[in-house]
Amino acid sequence: MRAVVVRPPVPGVAVEEVPAPVLGPGAIRVAVRECGVCGTDHDVADGKYGRAPEGDAYLILGHENLGEVIEVAPEASGFRAGDLVVATVRRGCGICRFCLSGRSDFCETGRFTERGISGAHGYMADEYVEIPPYLVRVDSALTPVAVLLEPLSVVEKAIAQGQAVLDRKEPTPGHSRSAAPRALVAGTGAIGMLAAFALRARGYDVVAVDRHGEDTPAAVLLRRIGAQHTNVSEGLGAVRDSAFDLVIEATGSVALDLHLAEMLGPNGVLVLTGIPDPAATPISVAAGPLFREVVLGNRAIVGSVNANRADFESGLEDLARFESRWPGACASIISARRPLEEVASVLAEHVGGAMKTVLTVRRGSTQGRSGR
Template sequence: MKAIAITPGAPGAELIEFQEPEIKSPTQVKLQVLEVGICGTDREEVTGGRANAPQGSGHLVIGHEMLGRVIETGSEVSAVRPGDFAVFTVRRGCGKCEACLNRRSDLCYTGDYTERGIKSRHGFETEFVVDDAQYVIKVPESASSIGVLAEPMSVAQKAIDEAIKIQLARLGKIADEEWMAGKKVIVAGIGAIGLLAALALRLRGAEVTGVDIVEEDSRRPSILKRLGGSYLNAKKVAITDLDDRLGQVDFIFEAAGVPQLGFDLIDALGINGVYVMTGIPGEGKPVCIPGSDTMAQMVLKNQIILGSVNASTLHFEMGIKDLERAKNRWGNLVDELITTRIHFDNFEKALDFRSSDDIKTVITWK
């Protein structure tokens, strides 16, 4: 079968012949890959950036955002059956730490986890994949047109879920499962993950303001506004003025990966607010922050700032449910998050594609 692979540390990718996997355990599932999303991690890998091949292999099959169809299951599998749409999660735990032993590899203590298409385990940019059923999540047919968004949506879901759980733990009767309803929220960076976060937050009743540097009449702000959010161009509005403009901001979801913006946004966070960073910046220059003012603000306003990476199986499940809810509420608007589909024969075009209007480029394998 065909697969798209890289040599870690070297620029470029190639279409290779790869052995088709077979089910070897009664708990395994085999998927025919239908679509694989492209993100910044894939493009970083293709330029020689962070990536690790599996032990004993000189190459790495890339791809970690996927949608497939079940074609075969082991005798003990009941979660899915042939014909179902499904996705596999990305990270596999270290098998040693308390988090991984409790199916929270996203919180691994040792760092010895592996990730499909990223770290020491082949990914999904290929025709067929096999994995254990504990890593498979069924996608309802009604959400299959956007099922490839499950992985980036899971990242957004984890950040939102952790913010809500923090507020439930510390605010008690002041907060409940509906805590986001009516709250003012900033989503910084309205690419794929930011827009998916905005979508999930709007489903929870939050008042969402997106912040980015694209023009207001471009695709991404347009989708945000049709979801019921509002947009501010950071080129035209000072980040340090956001608190005066918006008032009490209860939650900030950062998905831009821009250090100066990330730290400047702390100024906008309100009393008892939670700020979750999900963007991972590349190497860059040091940034300046008003240390005394920022520290005093965080203490005096009881603010919490945390980082969030990857996601658990639960967050994949939550994300798929929200994608289905979004399809029911907004119809084909959600499909507009997938801006480009390119067949694997032209994978170079997909990996090289750059546009300010691009949200999610997908490589198709069917």
């Protein structure tokens, strides 16, 4: 089968013929339809990160996925040929209490694998094989947006983490909230945009910031869902409001992270999802005033990574909610669809203002082609 192959730490990516995976007992064979490309894929392809599976000389790239079940082993249950599925990414260490209870996103040993990233093959290939606990069935009505479910699961977890901290002060008997809660989203890539959608759907007033003007597809889309867009290329001072309840960071810029903490209102929470470059230039900050405000205002800074099955399931509910509230809007987060063969050029080009590029692997039988 065709697969997008990398050999970290050697930089480079190529489409190669590799053996198709063997369908073991209890497993399901999935034909991949689409794979999203994100910053992690760039890092793995650049050799900065990633590891081939034990005993293999290469790693199949790709973790944001949508596929169609094509073969079900006799012992496997719950799925039929033709079902649309999204596979989760992380596989637990098998040792710690979180991995043993299906919450490998909170793994304490770090000895997990991640499909398409570290120690397990990914989804940028004609096929993959997986067992049912790691597959989430998707309603065919969500086909145009389902490849966004994996990045959305990361957002679902991040918001749930922030909300859990915010909820420590609720309910407040006899004093209901007079105004909508307020969120700031930093970054308008797919993660930031999905966060804006999810927060709007939860009743937040949302301000999303990036370093672009008002005419980008992201800015247009934000207005469509009733969120405000602000260009902060001259600094966060351009955001006229402050005192946000929840700030979701999706840029990976450490310099920005520290300033985002200053945007929190009393009792507010900053959730960091962008992964900073460990080699980023050191910066100095006036830590006294910053941490003073954290303490005096009960503010919290929380890191959030990956997601578990529950986050994929709440993501599915959100995708349906987005479609009914803003028909077609979520699909326009996908800036372009390109054939799998073009993966190297997709990874090489960086389009400013683009939200998500998706690689098309196989057209669905419902989209005009059938058979294998």
